[in-house]
Amino acid sequence: DPSWAQGSGSKTIDDIRARGQLVCGVTAGAAGFSLPDSRGVMRGIDADICRAVAAATLGEADKVRYVPTTVTNRFTALQSGEIDILVRSTTWTLSREANLGLEFAGVYFFDGTGFMVNKSLGVKSSKELNGATICIQPGTSTELAVADYFREHGMKFKPILIQDPAETQNTFISGRCDAYSMDISALASFRFQQGPKKDDYVLLPEVISKEPVGVMVRKGDEKFFDLVRWSMIALLQGEESGVTQANVDQMLDSKDPTIRRMLGLEGDLGKAMGVDNKWAYKILKSVGNFGEIWERNIAPLGISRGINALWTKGGLHYPPPMR
Amino acid sequence: MSQTTTAKISEAAGDPVPSIAGIPAAPITRAPPLAAGAGPLGWARTNLFSSIPSTIVTLVLLILLARWATEFVNWAILHAVWSVPNTATGPDTAACRDAKGIGACWAVISEKYRFILFGRYLYEEQWRPAIVIVLFIGLYVVSAMRQFWRKELILIWITTLTVVGVLMWGGVFGLTYVPQDSWGGLPITLILATFGLACAFPLSILVALGRRATNLPAIRVLCTVYVELIRGVPLITVLFMASVMFPLFMPAGLNPDKLLRAQVAVILFAAAYLAEVVRGGLQTLPKGQYEAADALGLGYWHKTAFIILPQALRLVIPPLVNTFIGFFKDTSLVLIIGLFDLLTAGKVAMADLVWQPYSTEVYLVLAAIYFAFCYVMARYSRGLEQGFSRSTKR
Amino acid sequence: MSGAVLDPRLHPVRAAPRKKLNFSWSDPRFRNIVWQVVILSAVTAVAWFLISNTNRNLEQRRIATGFAFLSRTAGIPIGEHLIDYDPAVSTYGRALLIGVLNTLKVAVVGVVLATLWGTLLGIARLSRNWLVSKLAAVYVEIIRDVPLLLQLLFWYSILQALPAPRQSFHPVPGVFLSNRGVKIPFVEWDEPYWWALLALTVGAVGTWAWSRAATRRQERIGTRPKVWPMAILLMVGFPVAVWAGLGAPFVADVPELRGFDFNGGGTISPEYGALTMGLVIYTAAFIAEIVRSGILAVPTGQWEAAAALGVRRGIILRKIVLPQALRVIIPPMTSQYLNLIKNSSLAVAIGYQDIVSIANTTLNQTGQAIEGIAMVMLVYLVISLSISLFMNWYNGRIALVER
Amino acid sequence: MSQATTIDRANAATCEQPAIILDKVNKWYGAMHVLRDVSMTVSQKERVVVCGPSGSGKSTMIRCINRLEMHQEGRIIVDGTELTDDLRALDTIRREVGMVFQNFNLFPHLTILENCTFAPIWVRKMPKAEAEELAMSYLRRVKIPEQAKKYPGQLSGGQQQRVAIARALCMRPKIMLFDEPTSALDPEMIKEVLDTMIGLAEDGMTMVCVTHEMGFARKVADRVVFMDRGEIVEAGSPASIFEDPQTDRLKQFLSQILRGH
Amino acid sequence: MSQATTIDRANAATCEQPAIILDKVNKWYGAMHVLRDVSMTVSQKERVVVCGPSGSGKSTMIRCINRLEMHQEGRIIVDGTELTDDLRALDTIRREVGMVFQNFNLFPHLTILENCTFAPIWVRKMPKAEAEELAMSYLRRVKIPEQAKKYPGQLSGGQQQRVAIARALCMRPKIMLFDEPTSALDPEMIKEVLDTMIGLAEDGMTMVCVTHEMGFARKVADRVVFMDRGEIVEAGSPASIFEDPQTDRLKQFLSQILRGH
Ligand SMILES: Nc1ncnc2c1ncn2[C@@H]1O[C@H](COP(=O)(O)OP(=O)(O)OP(=O)(O)O)[C@@H](O)[C@H]1O
Ligand SMILES: Nc1ncnc2c1ncn2[C@@H]1O[C@H](COP(=O)(O)OP(=O)(O)OP(=O)(O)O)[C@@H](O)[C@H]1O
Ligand SMILES: [Mg+2]
Numbered sequence A: 001d002p003s004w005a006q007g008s009g010s011k012t013i014d015d016i017r018a019r020g021q022l023v024c025g026v027t028a029g030a031a032g033f034s035l036p037d038s039r040g041v042m043r044g045i046d047a048d049i050c051r052a053v054a055a056a057t058l059g060e061a062d063k064v065r066y067v068p069t070t071v072t073n074r075f076t077a078l079q080s081g082e083i084d085i086l087v088r089s090t091t092w093t094l095s096r097e098a099n100l101g102l103e104f105a106g107v108y109f110f111d112g113t114g115f116m117v118n119k120s121l122g123v124k125s126s127k128e129l130n131g132a133t134i135c136i137q138p139g140t141s142t143e144l145a146v147a148d149y150f151r152e153h154g155m156k157f158k159p160i161l162i163q164d165p166a167e168t169q170n171t172f173i174s175g176r177c178d179a180y181s182m183d184i185s186a187l188a189s190f191r192f193q194q195g196p197k198k199d200d201y202v203l204l205p206e207v208i209s210k211e212p213v214g215v216m217v218r219k220g221d222e223k224f225f226d227l228v229r230w231s232m233i234a235l236l237q238g239e240e241s242g243v244t245q246a247n248v249d250q251m252l253d254s255k256d257p258t259i260r261r262m263l264g265l266e267g268d269l270g271k272a273m274g275v276d277n278k279w280a281y282k283i284l285k286s287v288g289n290f291g292e293i294w295e296r297n298i299a300p301l302g303i304s305r306g307i308n309a310l311w312t313k314g315g316l317h318y319p320p321p322m323r
Numbered sequence B: 001m002s003q004t005t006t007a008k009i010s011e012a013a014g015d016p017v018p019s020i021a022g023i024p025a026a027p028i029t030r031a032p033p034l035a036a037g038a039g040p041l042g043w044a045r046t047n048l049f050s051s052i053p054s055t056i057v058t059l060v061l062l063i064l065l066a067r068w069a070t071e072f073v074n075w076a077i078l079h080a081v082w083s084v085p086n087t088a089t090g091p092d093t094a095a096c097r098d099a100k101g102i103g104a105c106w107a108v109i110s111e112k113y114r115f116i117l118f119g120r121y122l123y124e125e126q127w128r129p130a131i132v133i134v135l136f137i138g139l140y141v142v143s144a145m146r147q148f149w150r151k152e153l154i155l156i157w158i159t160t161l162t163v164v165g166v167l168m169w170g171g172v173f174g175l176t177y178v179p180q181d182s183w184g185g186l187p188i189t190l191i192l193a194t195f196g197l198a199c200a201f202p203l204s205i206l207v208a209l210g211r212r213a214t215n216l217p218a219i220r221v222l223c224t225v226y227v228e229l230i231r232g233v234p235l236i237t238v239l240f241m242a243s244v245m246f247p248l249f250m251p252a253g254l255n256p257d258k259l260l261r262a263q264v265a266v267i268l269f270a271a272a273y274l275a276e277v278v279r280g281g282l283q284t285l286p287k288g289q290y291e292a293a294d295a296l297g298l299g300y301w302h303k304t305a306f307i308i309l310p311q312a313l314r315l316v317i318p319p320l321v322n323t324f325i326g327f328f329k330d331t332s333l334v335l336i337i338g339l340f341d342l343l344t345a346g347k348v349a350m351a352d353l354v355w356q357p358y359s360t361e362v363y364l365v366l367a368a369i370y371f372a373f374c375y376v377m378a379r380y381s382r383g384l385e386q387g388f389s390r391s392t393k394r
Numbered sequence C: 001m002s003g004a005v006l007d008p009r010l011h012p013v014r015a016a017p018r019k020k021l022n023f024s025w026s027d028p029r030f031r032n033i034v035w036q037v038v039i040l041s042a043v044t045a046v047a048w049f050l051i052s053n054t055n056r057n058l059e060q061r062r063i064a065t066g067f068a069f070l071s072r073t074a075g076i077p078i079g080e081h082l083i084d085y086d087p088a089v090s091t092y093g094r095a096l097l098i099g100v101l102n103t104l105k106v107a108v109v110g111v112v113l114a115t116l117w118g119t120l121l122g123i124a125r126l127s128r129n130w131l132v133s134k135l136a137a138v139y140v141e142i143i144r145d146v147p148l149l150l151q152l153l154f155w156y157s158i159l160q161a162l163p164a165p166r167q168s169f170h171p172v173p174g175v176f177l178s179n180r181g182v183k184i185p186f187v188e189w190d191e192p193y194w195w196a197l198l199a200l201t202v203g204a205v206g207t208w209a210w211s212r213a214a215t216r217r218q219e220r221i222g223t224r225p226k227v228w229p230m231a232i233l234l235m236v237g238f239p240v241a242v243w244a245g246l247g248a249p250f251v252a253d254v255p256e257l258r259g260f261d262f263n264g265g266g267t268i269s270p271e272y273g274a275l276t277m278g279l280v281i282y283t284a285a286f287i288a289e290i291v292r293s294g295i296l297a298v299p300t301g302q303w304e305a306a307a308a309l310g311v312r313r314g315i316i317l318r319k320i321v322l323p324q325a326l327r328v329i330i331p332p333m334t335s336q337y338l339n340l341i342k343n344s345s346l347a348v349a350i351g352y353q354d355i356v357s358i359a360n361t362t363l364n365q366t367g368q369a370i371e372g373i374a375m376v377m378l379v380y381l382v383i384s385l386s387i388s389l390f391m392n393w394y395n396g397r398i399a400l401v402e403r
Numbered sequence D, E: 001m002s003q004a005t006t007i008d009r010a011n012a013a014t015c016e017q018p019a020i021i022l023d024k025v026n027k028w029y030g031a032m033h034v035l036r037d038v039s040m041t042v043s044q045k046e047r048v049v050v051c052g053p054s055g056s057g058k059s060t061m062i063r064c065i066n067r068l069e070m071h072q073e074g075r076i077i078v079d080g081t082e083l084t085d086d087l088r089a090l091d092t093i094r095r096e097v098g099m100v101f102q103n104f105n106l107f108p109h110l111t112i113l114e115n116c117t118f119a120p121i122w123v124r125k126m127p128k129a130e131a132e133e134l135a136m137s138y139l140r141r142v143k144i145p146e147q148a149k150k151y152p153g154q155l156s157g158g159q160q161q162r163v164a165i166a167r168a169l170c171m172r173p174k175i176m177l178f179d180e181p182t183s184a185l186d187p188e189m190i191k192e193v194l195d196t197m198i199g200l201a202e203d204g205m206t207m208v209c210v211t212h213e214m215g216f217a218r219k220v221a222d223r224v225v226f227m228d229r230g231e232i233v234e235a236g237s238p239a240s241i242f243e244d245p246q247t248d249r250l251k252q253f254l255s256q257i258l259r260g261h
């Protein structure tokens, strides 16, 4: 594409284009977020966001290299330039943004920490968990949230910290832990997957922390930061404006100025960010809008949209105007 | 007395010794009497029931073995679920859920085996890594056979490894290009282990020689520090350095291939361990062998390559194999560079929520694959050891 | 030349002259020096290159480095700790220290048990009972050839399959076996117990002295007096007497099911149990091979020579064969000890919080990955080098004196 | 005596019962027949020298007497006790029979003194001081008391050989078996070792010695036994064996040894 | 010659220049003085036997000639080349000097034939076929051509010893050094090895041999050198040494050897 020839003014974007690939840090395996299917194709909401950014940057959604990262190496990998963006269920916190030389370009999933217990325990509220043994995945913000919660309520607990989520769940099922604390979305999907046995497990009503899950990039490259942030906004705007993968081509005839600006029919929004004007069109064409991504990846896990709905439907996703 | 004794003895001896021209012929040979422990019953008596404690131990062990064996057969074969129906929303694992605890759910393997074996390699092209696995096994078999121990073997290795590279990457001969980051499964394990050990081995020899170079104190200290430092830290931290932190050590822009870096880390690590083993062998070799080679006017490298090392290495085959086996398994740590090796691929396959409850089955299969490779390696080395000692001992 | 040559006075002892260095390429000493200087400078140059790059890169990427985070409040939960820990007030430094102690707890117990079990297996492989020796061989092959991680998961799942606390096994009063681990009764610690502990120490020293005396007596009269009655008296009787003398306070801290779990008493958690068990079982397979090769390396002549003197087999093994086998065994054994300790970092897979687990959490919460990894490396390095040093020292001590 | 395997020991020590009886002993290694109907009787205080070419079964025979090897046919009676599988009887016999190995087999991790006191202390339950005194007396006897604190690896071959003799003597055996005790020594050392053995012989100890030192055989042997291919070919007084060999094989053997150097 | 270290080799081969010159050689192990002002000259084709008690420095001297040990004072000139630190000169000398070790030091992982052809091929760069032919001729010479394909471990001691000789000869050395070539053999084997050496001696090879076999010394030596405590105590023709020893030390030594057995 000739517009790339002059250089975008962003080192990261230049590197990505020179490479012809977006390098995207994801998890090694979390169903619904990023998990290779039986054929080895990476699927999930994280993977789709990577593809959306690739579509915006390179024009093709499939030019993504997925790098599975662990909780240990994810920040270092981004810092050292091993990956371009980190889309790995990472909670947006102050210390992460202040200390690491990294920043959050946007939130795609609003989550919170909750508890799940075995029904037979008869526990109704997390306030009854004093003295319980709790399974937690280490290195996550859940760990701190649970500690804070118990401290706040003057209770004690015994943590069991197991790195591998699947092992954590097995441990919980075996009864080694009384409760399993995790992001509510993960707990819900865990319960959903138990099939007929799902009623054996109870999700306690309290949400003990805010967990906005976002996309991380390195600090110091504002152009790329903008591109990532607005790619995510384009997904939401697409949903708000009813632009889907299926109808995006018909929408090219739309009269709605918002849609026309977004799809690059009017104005120079793309050029301003150093990419093709058709960037949002390409995102929606190849990945679909946020609602579609959700339906494709998260809904099968049995997680309801809840606060992740658009603001128009009582949720928290509120795309700023594309002007 | 002497005469009579002699006469008595030759009478007693029974076999007269006929002699031709002063040189006695060999006396007639008798076969030994049947030993007490002949026949299956006798064998059992001497080997299993030789004393009362021994009999008790034997019986207890036999009963335990029988119980475990039947339980395992029941679970793994008789009550096992071999496949499940596929529905629109994915496989329906109801049958497996019902059998849980009673029978194995092998359906997880039939569903996931390609992912476990080949990772994220392009689905349609997975015949290529399959061939690579076969090639590697063929390479091991050929290298193991003594009649191939000639210069041509190096050629075979180079050719095979080239073919492996072509198959894995593609991009030529009409093969689709498959980038390295989507390689995975068993081929990654084999590549890392084979290259790792093949390169670490020569390096370890140099380090071992360096550690014994009494007249080069600086080199000796360097080698010692290298070995002790590397041996003292876990491989995973070395891999962490090599994979995620490496770009921080290099000038900006210089960023060699990631698999290569991990490979180098594995090599450096394996070399330190192997060097200690080789050093043990060098120490055991008698000084006379060095002196004999010197006295013939051989130079240092000739002496080392043809006299010292062949003997020293034979002495340390068992610990060498211990180390080889260790490293074959340790390649599973490369998840940190984002590659799905065999073990990680297995674990990721189980992250699929549908199959999560059937980890035992997957782990069993993984264990069996690892076991097959390591066991063959151990068996072969034992044969090699005995072969060497047969040829050099009476 | 006469008989006088035998007179040492005519052979004044002369010291060897020192050699001069010759600055020529054909002088091997000169050549060695040149080579070493070249290689050393190359290594130094590479090291300098890497360090300066790292510094520059860190600066450019605005990554904060330093160990200030160690004194910040940790806030992370830790399940097992040998020293007091409270997430609300304790620092990251203390959390990491707990990690080190937890690692040592596994390492020390693991090394001791693996040595015992491995030695037993090695001897079993040489057993005359075919089944025993074959089973030992099968054990070694299977355990050695399957990745440790899988074995740890296996043992952990076995321990998890124990019944829930409410249905726990209850073999002896006060002892409970459940999926929360083994709970054993403990006493409420009071001052007299400290005195009793002191008495036990005194008793142990006394026993040691007594066994020394027994050895001396054996040297004097040939037979060895029994040691164990005195040992029981000193190590059990004496502490109990002290404790009773101080009023025999006894408040049993018996584990008791309250709420979710047992309260009170001492615990061996399933995580610690599975990790230690897995490591011991795995490492023992390697040690068994080493011990076997060590015993086989002692020439049969030594067995024969001792047997020809009429010495019993057990004494031959203990006094003649094992001391000599140790020479062959010690160096590879050192490697196995190092491996066991490093393998303990797999703890994070089964929820035991060793140094790696806590360092991982720390570097995740603080983002100080380089410092975290460097500290893990340092901890392992210090442990490994201490073991290496000790084993080398021991190896040197038992080395045969040769001409 | 064909039924009773053990004879009253007190009696055995005084009366004229032979020290060692080999009766049609046969031994195989696998299919290889290494001892063929070997029969021999050694009386109390007799000194027997065994010679013969390499591989003729000399070592094997001497090791069978100590039951370091098991024979498959025939009977061996040592000091009135027949060698069977009974372990206690075996240990009893081994205490009475000292053996000096061709390659010494000293315990390399023990000092010379400890090598000598080991068996007295652990088998005879002798007090250490007494055992050390005894050991020193034998070390003086073989002329190396000053080496007592060294380790075997620090001694020359001849000295090691003498330690091996002293070690065996410290058990105060009734019978001594020597397997080529001088094969690896230089002439001066050979002489020292042989002098030691001659000293023992003069004290009246029963001795069986495998050696090629014909000087020794001539000087101390009561009887010389010549073996070849697992058989005793000739036996007799030194004079009759050396001066008047009967068989061609012995003649040929002697000619090799005596001629030349 | 005191300045020039190398002499025209072509000349050296023909004229009457000595094969080995030791000039006031001194050697220490740490503080232990093991060679004291040893001076000796061995002419071309001379056969010298070195004897002396154990530990007198015989092996050390012979090893210095091959520079397996380094001397610290004095000069050693072998075949016209002085032994210095110069590596090239050292290799040249070692090619010309063959050595047979006391304990053979054969390469156990190579066949007999490979043991013999190894150095000619890699040091002399001889074609393999030629090297094998040469090796076979020497193996025939020492009467073991039929063992060529076996490994050293499969041979008896005497055969191994002869392989060691053949291996050294295959380099066609000008000088042969033997270090107690018969000390570990049985009498029949000793004879075989000595016969081989006598054969070589008769071909006129320069030989230095450390041995206690006085029969050999009498039969082939041009000169016998007696060492004690690192010094050459006496040297002379076999007749003068054995029949008419001058020093007390030698008299004592000879009395030990010749007396007794
Ligand atoms: N363990 C064994 N297995 C098989 N054959 C053996 C074994 N030990 C000895 N032999 C064989 O038995 C025969 C007799 O051996 P033995 O050692 O008794 O001979 P020897 O007379 O002592 O010879 P030498 O003078 O060389 O010591 C030899 O042919 C030898 O090869
Ligand atoms: N590497 C060494 N370090 C210290 N001392 C040594 C070393 N090698 C030999 N010696 C000593 O040097 C002296 C001379 O030894 P050398 O081997 O030359 O004696 P030898 O005359 O050959 O004796 P033998 O007849 O026993 O072989 C001996 O006292 C010996 O202990
Ligand atoms: Mg023998």
Ligand SMILES: [Mg+2]
Residues within 6 Å of the ligand: E058, E059, E060, E179, E180
């Ligand atoms: Mg010598």
